[in-house]
Amino acid sequence: MQLGILYGISVGTGDPDLITVKGLRILQTVDIVTFPQGIGDKLGVAEKIIRQWLKPQQTTIALDFPYVREQDILESAWQKSAKIIGQYLQQGKNVAFACEGDVSFYSTFTYLANTLKQLHPEAIIETVPGVCSPTAAASDLQIPLTVRNQRLTILPAMYTVEELETALDSAEVVVLLKVSSVYQQVWQILQKRGLLNSSWVVEKASYSDRKIYRNLQLHPNLKLPYFSLLLIQVC
């Protein structure tokens, strides 16, 4: 029997309507829809985004991707998830993995797809791009992310002070993803450089309950959720 296809579908940043037409069509026609399991009793982020789009006859599977850094625990989780998906593919079923934001942008899907390829080198994997958080946040802020010849640097969660200084020295626009754990430290650097008035924080970009902080001079301390980003216009 021919193997089913694994689709990595970008479902956007929060607003369910930010899924693409292509992503939605595939999402609604596959047999099995998978997504990262939420923490504790909570629904996962991607699951929450897509649940209004699913059909009653579709099977949904929450896959466990633990929030840890230990490589062996992570790899064992990827193996387990890839095996589950592989079994459905071998039955000729098509499987979607719903991924918050864009599937190629700091996404769990990368590891899942790589593990699946090791287990089933013949498997076909396709991805559908989507809206990622920096552009969603810019729309929320009603400002351009970038114009003309501005260089853009995006730093993910685990950046150092030195990396931030380098980025501010060599790009006109800098976006810090998942800024919550280092916000105070970043604030000090922005203050030193006089950039607090050209910086914005967006919590939960594109969600109906998103929050925007515009005048950061007033916010040296912010208790932010995990999905918060900081956008800095350096020039």
Next chain:
Amino acid sequence: MQLGILYGISVGTGDPDLITVKGLRILQTVDIVTFPQGIGDKLGVAEKIIRQWLKPQQTTIALDFPYVREQDILESAWQKSAKIIGQYLQQGKNVAFACEGDVSFYSTFTYLANTLKQLHPEAIIETVPGVCSPTAAASDLQIPLTVRNQRLTILPAMYTVEELETALDSAEVVVLLKVSSVYQQVWQILQKRGLLNSSWVVEKASYSDRKIYRNLQLHPNLKLPYFSLLLIQVC
């Protein structure tokens, strides 16, 4: 009469199905749909992407955004377009501006919106984010754009050799947009750094006739169209 709303709608990178559900809904319900005029007799890029989605009763207007650098010519074009849109808004009509890629990512919409705000400070402008070329290209290449703590730097068209060297020194992933005019020069730098085998060129990301160049060692010279980008994995 209440002014209509101007919507800046990201229509994605080429595949018409990469518009978001939200973008499509607004696009199909506004009275007037505008987009940048094509060059000569050709349809514009955004126009080509959306034409399958338009309804017969919708009025379409191709706006002239000349491909020049002279600020006075550009400003006069923005003024003219903003005036046309402003007239419809004053009639209470809602207007969409269809924008290839994402509306906040190096987009003409920024200038149009700013000019409209000067003419009609009371006008409501909303934007809908969308798929931008770096993530679309990564999906075409079937590689992640970024993983883990990789820093991403995006350089738009008018970068210098020095800017490129700095980006390669300070980010793990570098994307060069609109690389066609400087490709040979960039190729030399990538060869010098041994990066040709971890670099890819994507022409017309997400289009059905897109082209991918994988082994750049074999391609010191490429005649590329305007919408071509180069993705470099530095580490």
